[in-house]
Amino acid sequence: xxxxxKLRVRVGGREVLHDIDLRINDGxxxxxMGPNGSGKSxxxxxxxxxxxxxxxxxxITFKGEDITHLPIxxxxxxxxxxxxxxxxxxxxxxxxxxxxxxxxxxxxxIPAHARLVNMEGFLERxxxxxxxxxxxxxxxxxxxxxxxxxxxxxxxxxxxVDLENISLMGESIAKLLQxxxxxxxxxxxxxxxxxxxxxxxYLEADFGHVMIDGTIRCHGNPREILSVIKEKGYRECLACxxx
Numbered sequence: 001x002x003x004x005x006k007l008r009v010r011v012g013g014r015e016v017l018h019d020i021d022l023r024i025n026d027g028x029x030x031x032x033m034g035p036n037g038s039g040k041s042x043x044x045x046x047x048x049x050x051x052x053x054x055x056x057x058x059x060i061t062f063k064g065e066d067i068t069h070l071p072i073x074x075x076x077x078x079x080x081x082x083x084x085x086x087x088x089x090x091x092x093x094x095x096x097x098x099x100x101x102x103x104x105x106x107x108x109x110i111p112a113h114a115r116l117v118n119m120e121g122f123l124e125r126x127x128x129x130x131x132x133x134x135x136x137x138x139x140x141x142x143x144x145x146x147x148x149x150x151x152x153x154x155x156x157x158x159x160x161v162d163l164e165n166i167s168l169m170g171e172s173i174a175k176l177l178q179x180x181x182x183x184x185x186x187x188x189x190x191x192x193x194x195x196x197x198x199x200x201x202y203l204e205a206d207f208g209h210v211m212i213d214g215t216i217r218c219h220g221n222p223r224e225i226l227s228v229i230k231e232k233g234y235r236e237c238l239a240c241x242x243x
Contacts, residue, residue, distance in 0.1 A: 081149030133160020170202025
């Protein structure tokens with residue numbers, strides 16, 4: 001579904017990503033870990049096509065099409081969706097109106113999706129205006145449910161979510177990624193950034209990667225990688241170099 005080859009990205013005149021290679025097949029969920037400032041969010045923003053992230057080398061292929069220089073809206077139309085770590089507040093735009101636009105004017109499924117993430121009472125509120133951290137993340141998941149992207153990117157979905165709501169988030173994301181189906185029947189793939197690893201308690205990820213200083217240094221079983229990081233820190237990944 002997604003292939004990244006020798007990708008180099010510059011932000012504000014400084015190269016942040018160096019020769020990134022990554023392949024995510026249909027139905028797979030990958031987890032990306034790494035210390036703060038290592039380039040994880042930059043990778044997601046580049047895949048999504050944000051203009052401040054300048055691709056200086058390599059390419060991104062989605063469903064066999066080179067999307068390296070496509071604008072954001074065309075990538076979304078092809079089936080890429082993203083949950084942001086810190087989405088903006090949009091005063092004057094109701095959440096329900098945004099969802100209707102995302103759904104192409106078809107409102108039929110919106111109430112049911114909103115109930116799944118406990119957001120029924122937020123449809124007439126301005127987007128993220130006065131929302132708690134958990135409510136913002138649930139709103140983001142709701143938007144993805146309505147968009148129905150084939151490839152879902154989640155930037156720290158557990159961030160700001162209290163323990164009472166983390167299970168709801170995890171279960172909703174698992175549903176979004178079709179984890180109730182066998183991998184050969186899934187049509188959705190995902191790339192998830194996580195610091196805590198809590199999300200792995202609610203969905204099985206197929207592969208894990210560690211990014212340090214703008215390069216992917218380690219690949220393997222996500223739970224095993226997380227266990228090593230918790231015990232010995234990220235520098236152990238540099239020493240190990242499992243490629």
